[in-house]
Amino acid sequence: MENLVLYRKYRPQLFSEVAGQDHIIQTLSNSIKSGHVSHAYLFSGTRGCGKTTTARIMAKALNCLNRKDGDAEPCGKCSSCLEIAGGNSMDLIEIDAASHRGIDDIRELRDGIKYVPAKSKYKVFIIDECHQLSKDAANALLKTLEEPPSHAIFILATTELHKMLPTIISRCQRFDFRKLRLDELVARLKDLAKRENVKIEKAALELVALNAGGSVRDAESLLGQVISFGSKEREREIKAGDIRDILGIVEIKLVGDLIDLIKDKKTAEAVSFIGRVSDRGYDLQEFAKSTIGYLRQGLIMALSGLNDSESASLLSASGLTPEEFARLKQQTAGLKIDQLKKVIELFLAAQEKIRYSPIPQLPLELAVIESCQNSGQN
Ligand SMILES: Nc1ncnc2c1ncn2[C@@H]1O[C@H](COP(=O)(O)OP(=O)(O)OP(=O)(O)O)[C@@H](O)[C@H]1O
Ligand SMILES: [Mg+2]
Ligand SMILES: [Zn+2]
Incomplete structure (x- = not known):
């Protein structure tokens, strides 16, 4: 049965939709409102807690064509917002350092960075799993971070901060994304279940959340499994008892x-x-x-x-x-x-x-x- 990929379908598109990271969202949206943006951010924290999501919302907000001064949220409707949402913006470059870890990858980035953005205010570079860059590549990145052109904004993301070069860390404005608490996860799952029109009892949602280890992505992916399983009988409420088997939870x-x-x-x-x-x-x-x-x-x-x-x-x-x-x-x-x-x-x-x-x-x-x-x- 097809597994419903909830975490793609419901990836937050606005700052206000990001759960559990209030202090980060507040600081970022304030800096966007006031126009005092930094040229390098570092998002660290456990997996599936909103680092990439927030980085993309940042990119959208920075380049949104309809955003007024004093606002933080992207409009979601202009060509820039739509291109970013569709994953085909020329001015948002996402690099997965887990698969592009070499010096050549960073050189390519450095060569490209000189050119002004195609049609937006900023060229935003999101480097995911940044700790995986090779030593040479990390040093090349450091050089770039030392004097970035004014149109460039870097957002580095990592699940393993301790593996990053301290010199890179100190060049960035740093934000630590935290795991979500059980009640926060349950609230998020409840919302998604409602949007999917699925009936599921609270104890079942709690069980899903308990098994997610604080990761929103894991929680949503488990919920997807549970819903696909229950979808044969859409009318029936999914119970905690049904879920143990689906999740392979040991009795x-x-x-x-x-x-x-x-x-x-x-x-x-x-x-x-x-x-x-x-x-x-x-x-x-x-x-x-x-x-x-x-x-x-x-x-x-x-x-x-x-x-x-x-x-x-x-x-x-x-x-x-x-x-x-x-x-x-x-x-x-x-x-x-x-x-x-x-x-x-x-x-x-x-x-x-x-x-x-x-x-x-x-x-x-x-x-x-x-x-x-x-x-x-x-
Ligand atoms: N704080 C959050 N609020 C709401 N949804 C979230 C949050 N964090 C994660 N999600 C959900 O999980 C999915 C994956 O999140 P995201 O890609 O931002 O995680 P990440 O922190 O970048 O993880 P990784 O370290 O594995 O790359 C999102 O599409 C969204 O559905
Ligand atoms: Mg990520
Ligand atoms: Zn917009």
């Missing part, structure tokens, strides 16, 4: 069963349990991830002591059903905070190792053995 019950074995120090049974999970074809890294997520909820619960209202709000954010939540609460009560911490650390380490292990289930088996030795009332 929480299974994780809960493993924790029971660990809590009761049933080492041999716990090890063969891992074997069965593996035999059933579960992705072991996903299983480890779910276990970590589950125990983390338990840890938060244990730390907070939990009165009823705290409990209720944790429950709604946990993506667990009330029964699953009650079980976790009871399991958590049987473990000391130090033990919980230790088990989480063991599974974290195991999750890392699975990919490289000659026997994929071995790291989990070892983690389980050690967890059993560490848990329970000694």
Whole structure:
């Protein structure tokens, strides 16, 4: 079934549509309003949080033919805005440094930069994944940033700021894009679902958001999968229960069963349990991830002591059903905070190792053995 590519369809076209990055949007739109623009910007931050999107909106706003002084938003209708939206503007040059990392690519850029914009005020260069430039290329870029022509504006984007040349960083006005919080993701997903005319319960949206790790793109892409799946019965509301299978989310019950074995120090049974999970074809890294997520909820619960209202709000954010939540609460009560911490650390380490292990289930088996030795009332 065709996967609905929501994140392309709904890429924000205005500053006001970018979610969760208020401080950045405010500063950028103020500088556009006042006409005090910098010649080099650096957008850093985790994947799928709006760096490229914001860079394109910047380019649009800078070159919009209808924008009045004192306004920040691009009109979206003039030839410049339309060309940028359609990806065929002569004055917006996007370079993917992941695939164009060499000195020649940057030389070409430097040669082109002298020419005035074809029809706009500025020539805007967006260099994505900028940290991937080779050393020579990065140095050539630095030279360009030292004395850019007045019609040139650079927007560098990176997910790995620490890999950038400090001398490049210091030439740029820097903005750190942050991951979105669960409630922000849910709000965005709710909006898209509405625009797509799809009925989906809040708990389901929360589950999608929980699995997106703070990335809006990942959240939207998961929602696309969920909607394509549910589209057979358009009228029916999509429930959290439907989603687990679609997203390949490991059944929480299974994780809960493993924790029971660990809590009761049933080492041999716990090890063969891992074997069965593996035999059933579960992705072991996903299983480890779910276990970590589950125990983390338990840890938060244990730390907070939990009165009823705290409990209720944790429950709604946990993506667990009330029964699953009650079980976790009871399991958590049987473990000391130090033990919980230790088990989480063991599974974290195991999750890392699975990919490289000659026997994929071995790291989990070892983690389980050690967890059993560490848990329970000694
Ligand atoms: N802050 C945001 N507000 C609204 N939508 C967003 C936001 N961030 C990302 N998106 C959605 O995710 C898609 C991808 O975002 P974008 O390309 O801007 O991410 P990015 O930060 O450049 O990621 P990467 O580091 O992977 O290049 C957008 O088309 C949009 O649908
Ligand atoms: Mg990007
Ligand atoms: Zn315009």
